[in-house]
Amino acid sequence: MKNIKLAAQLMLLVGVSNGALADVDKVQGISLEPATMSIAVGQEKYVATLISPTSAEDKSVTFKSSDPTIVAISQNGEIKAKSAGDATIQATTTDGNFTANLAVTVKDRLALDENKTINLADWDLEWADDFDYPDEQLDEKWVSQNGPTENPYVLCSRWRDNAKVHDGILELKAIKESRGGQDWTCGNIWTKRTFKYGYFEAKYKYAGAKGTNNSFWLWPKTKGVKEGEKAFEIDINEGHYPNEINTNIHNWTDVTTLQNGKVNHFKDHIIDTADGDFSEEYHTYGYAWDENRHEFYFDGKLIRVEENDFNHSETNILLSLAILSAEIAGTVSDDIDGTSMKFDYVRYYKKKPNVK
Structure with missing residues (x-):
């Protein structure tokens, strides 16, 4: 008799335990990160x-x-202004119909003054490389990837x-x-x-073939970023042959894992x-950067x-030739072999005192 009672008690305990586990596996709430957004x-x-x-299943x-005319969202959580x-984005759980809201404010981009040109009289030249030296001197100012x-x-x-200085140019x-x-x-x-x-x-x-990525860009390569700062990437130009100009702003610190498991970061790119x-013509690519603004220049x-929302840390200048898969820069072919980027100069200026 005692054995029967003990078995019944054990069955009851197991039932309670399994029920508790079942409750734990049910959704009990949802929140969104972030809860507000400006874009x-x-x-x-x-x-x-x-x-x-x-532990929810x-x-x-x-x-x-x-x-949706103000802000659209995919079912993976990708938002497009x-x-x-x-507008408000609402997320609803399949299990339990719990909801959470994201308040989104969409603002117009800053107005582009199409007549504005860079006035170098407002700037002091602080650092430059004109590549007018023997190849071995490249290593005095630059570090090369080797691998x-x-x-x-x-x-x-x-x-x-693959990085050679000759006749007053740097060739990648x-x-x-x-x-x-x-x-x-x-x-x-x-x-x-x-x-x-x-x-x-x-x-x-540019290198004279499709499939090449011809980049002049900024990234905190050597020092990293201080606590509280953002790891940013500014592509002053990721050029694609024959005449495509890509300007990109990336925030690599604030990443988001979407429903499909893909990890994404903030990026804002414009193609001109x-x-x-x-590949036959030299052009200049410029970028003016201060606490509040990004300005990109072509010739x-x-x-x-x-607007500059997060780019406030020190950075290195990078010059990079790459061959890209997935048709990002066009079809990769043997036409690339032997082509090269050719740099005449790289320069850095600081705004003169009392110049706004």
């Missing part, structure tokens, strides 16, 4: 869902915008051998050769010195094109202006 027309950002408890949600105004490239979209390893070469576990080699260098607010300018030609073959003319 400019044309930009894309992301929202993450935080389901409680974390079904974490799926559906998203809805109160006004359409027009100026206010494979970890980015899965980059098909080339990059080496000092693309060669079809197996080295470092990759089928191509290219050149990629960055400054030993770091920089902050100022005006950056480079004069260069101009007439001509940029001295303003082509883009944005």
